[in-house]
Amino acid sequence: MKKILQIAGLLLLLIATSISFFGCDKEEYGTFGLSILPVGYGDGYIVSKGISDTSGELIIPEFYNEGPVVGIADNAFADCDELTKITFPKTITYIGSEAFKNCSALTELILPESVNRLGSRAFSGCSSLTDLLIPERVSRIGQSAFADCTSLETVTLSRGLGYLNIGLFAGCSSLKSVIVPEEVTTICPSVFSGCSSLTEVVIPISVTTIGESAFAYCTSLSAVTIPASVTRVGDFAFRGCTNLSITVDLVSMPLDWSADWNPDSQPVTWKNPS
Secondary structure: OHHHHHHHHHHHHHHHHHHHHEOOOHHHHOOOOOEEEEOOOOOOEEEEOOOOOOOEEEEOOOEEOOEEEEEEOOOOOOOOOOEEEEEOOOOOOEEOOOOOOOOOOOOEEOOOOOOOEEOOOOOOOOOOOOEEEOOOOOOEEOOOOOOOOOOOOEEEOOOOOOEEOOOOOOOOOOOOEEEOOOOOOEEOOOOOOOOOOOOEEEOOOOOOEEOOOOOOOOOOOOEEEEOOOOOEEOOOOOOOOOOOEEEEOOOOOOOOOOOOOOOOOOOEEEOOOO
């Protein structure tokens, strides 16, 4: 009998330790059952799914054990296909790779102003998202972070971005217009590949490089102006853009432009920059 009581006591201790590791009260700790781990001595905590119920709204806590919750772990909530809304605290600075990948029911995404980094494929496959605002402090977004968000129609990009990473919005077939921030110097390969509803894109004079297949198969794009600042355009940059007319603010093609930058021979007007 004594041995049974000792075992029962040990089990209760283990359960208590587990509960203290996971969030408990929703107001203080966010959604019940989240796994909250330290990222370094005094550097705060990161969150992942743990045993939480991720249907409906997910609430990320602001503090845990008197320390700030600063990040979302890699793959933390990937494939949580019943998640519809996320409430982030103002302490979050980064969201890990594939953190919310394939959260196909997610309809609302409000990123806090504190965020400065988004990991690769962080929100890829979130097929119910319709609009996106990237906060001004965001200076780095990983590859394909919003790829295949097939309902995404409008995007406002951060002025803190120096480049648009590979495949950033690839396959966003509902995206209609994009204004590239004036601080961007590079549009990497396949950024807008397969954005078949894209009708307007503004490329600023800060851009010097347009990567391979950057606008491939943007079949609704009817006009684009490439500024004189662009010194390199990669292979197949405008492949499959069957309705496109291109204006280039240069007299002739620079040496570092690929010979196959316009493989379908869409009409091009060369001119002196005004």
